[in-house]
Amino acid sequence: MDTFEVVEICAGAGGQALGLEKAGFEHALAVELDSNACHTLRAxxxxxxxxxxxxxxQSVWRPADYAQVSLLAGGVPCPPFSIAGKQLGASDERDLFAWAxxxxxxxxxRALLLENVRGLSMPRFAGYRQHVLDHLAQLGYIAEWRLLQASNFGVPQLRPRFILVALKPDDAPYFHWPEPAPPPPTVGETLVDLMAAGGWHGAKAWANKADGxxxxxxxxSKKHGGADLGPTRAKRAWADMGVDALGLADAPPPAGTPSDFMPKLTCEMVARIQGWSGDYKWDFTGRKTSRYRQIGNAFPPPVAHAVGAAIMRSFQHEGSPRTLDNTEHxxxxxxxRSSLGFVTPERLMKSANLDDPAELERRIGLLSRDFEVEIRTEGTKTRYRxxxxxxxxxxxxxxxxxLFLRHRARIS
Structure with a gap:
């Protein structure tokens, strides 16, 4: 049988790694910055x-040593594209997407798989995305983006992830994005046994309330202190399901805890919500906050499994061929990009069907975060390149x- 090896970069604590292993890939190498996540991988x-x-x-690893590997995969840092951040994109020192x-x-x-946050799918990054597609095309690959919801793959969590898959021309027509699975269980159904593990008699009633x-x-991240379950809106959603999102518990509620108690989640519970259960067994090392970061920053294993299996099927040329959509708009x-010289505002506004010069300036400003945009002014005339x-x-x-060296202690 053929062996399909993967090199995984920014591997974290192993969410994508476990999913790809389940899909049939063997790890030739996993590269990760965080020492705690590396301990978990080794364990x-x-x-x-x-x-x-x-x-x-290149003193950590040399990409050239892994030439012709079946799959290059990774979950590169999210902050450059996160809606919750400044969306600096290419101007953010943490951006490793283009490097990957x-x-x-x-x-x-033979194939490339990169995943990131939903923010990368927004109009703000249309130019960035098209540049990636164009560059891969120049290298002889056909690529496609897709926004996948973790909840469509058995994970009881929203968690949209924006996925890039690129393949060589022989395999690309046979790549089909994985079909959604049946709806996932609710939070209550997922966690009721763990909530009851300490003897809490209110676990079943709590599970009935946690019905989403x-x-x-x-x-x-290391930059923002200890562990909790997210921003204000997320905390309200957790409260509606009877969960105290202001931190994590060391253990489930013990016997004698009042039935109307609002519990916190343990790291084991968070891991299950991320998809580590059933066929996806994994142990996390380190202290509680570190374990939570490892779990919470991961690509859910069932989603990675589904995408990895789709890539594997494309290698086997299974199914009917199709044409991948590698155009952005x-x-x-x-x-x-298509102009050799400078372009007038009038031409740009016509191409984008704009009638407001201020909107053109805003769009040029966003584009200039990721690309050098040369502006030439002659008298009252302005042109762009x-x-x-x-x-x-x-x-x-x-x-x-x-910047990396200066902020390394806070990067996670």
Whole structure:
């Protein structure tokens, strides 16, 4: 039988890793910065090769050593694209998405799988996304984006994830996004046995109240202190299900706890909500806050399994071929990209069907976060030209290096 190996970057504590393993991939290497997550990976898979450190540091690993691997996969940092953040994109020193895509030039994997937050799917990043698709096309790959909901794959949580899959032309027509599974169990159904494990007689009544799926688990970061279950809106959603979201418990409620008590979740409960249950067994190492971050920042294993299995089927050329949709629709970016010289505002506004010059300026401002945009003014005439992509792709002189070293202790 063929062996399909994967190199996984920004592997975290193993959510994607476990899902890909279930799909039939064998890990040639997992690369992760956080030492606690590396301990968890080693504890669960002692035979795996784990490289600990900055994924972009060639003293940690050399992408060229893994040329022709079946799959390059990863869940690169989310803050550059998060709706809750500043959405700096390519201007954020934590942005490794473009760097990960660039490794395709060296490794030439059979397929690429990258996942990130829903924010990357927003209009703000249309130019960024199209640049990624165009670059992969230049490298000989056909790519497609898709927003997947974890709740469509048996995970009792909202958790939308934006997925990029790129394949070589022979395999790409056979890639089909995984079909949604039946609705997941409710939070109460998922956790009732764990809530009752300490003898709490109110667990069943609590489970009846917790009759929905969870809001997105937010693992948080070293920058923002201890563990809780997310921002204000998420805390209200948890409260509606009878959960105290202001922190985590060390253990489930003990016997004698009042029936109307509002419990906190334990790390074991959060892991189950993330999809670590049943066929997805995993142990987490470290202190409580570290374990929660490892769990909360993960790609749910059932979703990774579903996408990994779809890639595996494309390798086997199963099913009917189709055409992947690798076009984006940011008309301003497309017009600038296709022009050799400077472009007038009138032409850009016509291409985007705009009638407000202020809206054009706003769009140019957003685009300039990710690309150099040259502006030439002659008298009352202004023209624009698209310059280089700002993202870190491995440049020795990129500002990312100094910023990374300065903030490394807070990166997670």
């Amino acid at each position: 669960n898979r002692p035979s795996w090769k784990i490289a600990e450190g900055d994924v972009a540091d 895509v660039e490794q395709v030039t060296v490794m030439k994997p 799926i969870a809001p997105t688990i937010v693992g948080g 940011d008309p301003i970016y497309k017009t600038l 698209l310059g280089s992509f700002k993202a870190f792709t491995g440049q020795d002189n990129h500002a990312r290096h100094d």
